[in-house]
Amino acid sequence: MAAAGPAVVNVKDWIHCNHCYTEPPKDRRNTQFIITSCGHLFCGKCYGEREKFCLVCKASCSVVDLSKQVPPDVMIYFHTPESIIQRFIFQFERVSKFQREQRTRLVKHKIQKLREVAERKEREILLYEKENARLRQIKLSLESRSVSVRPLSSNSTTLRPPPSILRTGCGPIQTPPSFTRPRPSMTLPPSRGFLHH
Structure with missing residues (x-):
């Protein structure tokens, strides 16, 4: 929804020439008013085209003719x-x-x-x-x-040889019998002479 444009204030209330205090006539015919960049209003009779300075504050200024197309940034001064x-x-x-x-x-x-x-x-x-x-x-x-x-490893004992092999005391240790087979005898029978038969 578009907003309605700002209402224009009743210019009869306060618009006047800041130099001669002339107010715009009711019919506004043949009446020129300008506004300066320093914020002052003048009628066309007081402020001629050759003027370069404000008649009130004497500052160098630019002007806008209110009888022509007015820019929005200037027109806002005339809204309520x-x-x-x-x-x-x-x-x-x-x-x-x-x-x-x-x-x-x-x-x-x-x-x-x-x-x-x-x-x-x-x-x-x-x-x-x-x-x-x-x-x-x-x-x-x-x-x-x-x-x-773990219990098996903790309860294990050291293996020892049987009692038949290991004797206690100071006696010698018996060694197991040898399993080496006896070597065969190499005895030869008595020799006979060549003449004996």
């Missing part, structure tokens, strides 16, 4: 203050709504991204917990096996 306030309130609401919508849009996007990151991290945590539980189970299994093997 109430209409200007309403216009700025309307602009304020439009600007505020635009910025609020853009801000909300960005915040929603960031929240969605954070939610996606949180969900991904939760899935990773579940995977880590499952892996941790599996490793703990493996550790417990290895520890139980270690406990079952």
Whole structure:
């Protein structure tokens, strides 16, 4: 919805020449008024085309003819203050709504991204917990096996030779009988002469 244009103030209330105090006639015919860049009003009789300085403050200035097309930045001085306030309130609401919508849009996007990151991290945590539980189970299994093997190693004794081989006291140690087979005898029968048969 477009805002209505600012209402123009009743120029009869205050417009006058700041030099001769002439007011514009009711019919406004053949009447020229100008406004200077320093903020003063003059009639066409007092302020000629050759004037380069304000007749009130003596400052160098530019002028705008109010009987012709007036720029918006100059026309605003002839609007009622109430209409200007309403216009700025309307602009304020439009600007505020635009910025609020853009801000909300960005915040929603960031929240969605954070939610996606949180969900991904939760899935990773579940995977880590499952892996941790599996490793703990493996550790417990290895520890139980270690406990079952330890008593055998702690109760084992040093192997000793049987009593028949090892004697106590100062006697010599008997050695087991030799398993070496006797070598065959090499004795030859008595020789006979070549003449004996």
